[in-house]
Amino acid sequence: MNSVASPLVDIDWTVFHPSRPQALRHGLSGHPLLQTGQLVELGKRFRGTRRWFAFNNDAGADADFDHANTLFPCSRSFVDAIRSISDAKAWVLLRHIQADPTYRELVDMVLDSIKPGIEARDPGMFYRAGWIFAASPNTTTPFHIDRDHVVLLQISGSKAIYVWDSDDAYVVSDRARDCFHTSHDLKLVQWREEFRQRAHLFQLQPGTGVYIPQASAHMVETSDEASITISFSYGTHATRRSAMLHVVRDLLYRAGITPPAVGRSRVFDRMAYAFGKAMVAVGGPGSRPPACPSLRRRHAYAVSD
Numbered sequence: 001m002n003s004v005a006s007p008l009v010d011i012d013w014t015v016f017h018p019s020r021p022q023a024l025r026h027g028l029s030g031h032p033l034l035q036t037g038q039l040v041e042l043g044k045r046f047r048g049t050r051r052w053f054a055f056n057n058d059a060g061a062d063a064d065f066d067h068a069n070t071l072f073p074c075s076r077s078f079v080d081a082i083r084s085i086s087d088a089k090a091w092v093l094l095r096h097i098q099a100d101p102t103y104r105e106l107v108d109m110v111l112d113s114i115k116p117g118i119e120a121r122d123p124g125m126f127y128r129a130g131w132i133f134a135a136s137p138n139t140t141t142p143f144h145i146d147r148d149h150v151v152l153l154q155i156s157g158s159k160a161i162y163v164w165d166s167d168d169a170y171v172v173s174d175r176a177r178d179c180f181h182t183s184h185d186l187k188l189v190q191w192r193e194e195f196r197q198r199a200h201l202f203q204l205q206p207g208t209g210v211y212i213p214q215a216s217a218h219m220v221e222t223s224d225e226a227s228i229t230i231s232f233s234y235g236t237h238a239t240r241r242s243a244m245l246h247v248v249r250d251l252l253y254r255a256g257i258t259p260p261a262v263g264r265s266r267v268f269d270r271m272a273y274a275f276g277k278a279m280v281a282v283g284g285p286g287s288r289p290p291a292c293p294s295l296r297r298r299h300a301y302a303v304s305d
């Protein structure tokens, strides 16, 4: 009997574009490493590290995401919050799960499965990372952008995720992106309620997910049930180039020069990229944190946020 196995992550490659948000389906909801008992064990192994981040569910879409853990402290231990996420009133993140050998295999399994489709349109996959989110009912992930592309899979519970176009400068200005890539600073990424009507809204259930491009802002609200989500992030030649251009733009702004928006001038972008690469190679701006370490070196796996 012939049978065709379902893909681990099912993306419609006929419409996939690296810069556009897209719904997807997946088969990971029943994976043993994503059940509460194993997540608690991973949490114990991460004790004493910086791979934890948590806050309580008083944080809204407008919260300062970078400092939400101190502005909205979680009253429970991280492990206890994951164990009883339904009533913990908490948002808990286990980050850089690729640092754990068992979970690194999961990161590789998922990203390897979609790599051919990605590489055909957006080559150079590197800086792989995995992130697990446990959220109590009625919890919000503040409005933000990320440094890399993200493939987000809903494991249990349901949530609404708002994703904005990657070139929507009305919700996140080019200047805000400059600061973010240079300083890992979200202070110019500011939420406004009116943004909702400009977003792509994805209602996620177990077995569904969404691809979020590097520059696309997003904000998440869980429903009245607890939620477990895993996401996988990666950079490519294009994301690294874009980050580099923002670092150069930041430098020019500080020198009193207003450069064209990224993508507006092919000539400027080409020159800026050459300059950015040279700058990073000699240890200048962009070569060390808070800029992303992936600008200096193409690490196979992420070494920091």
Ligand SMILES: [Fe+2]
Binding pocket: 144, 145, 146, 150, 218
């Ligand atoms: Fe994100």
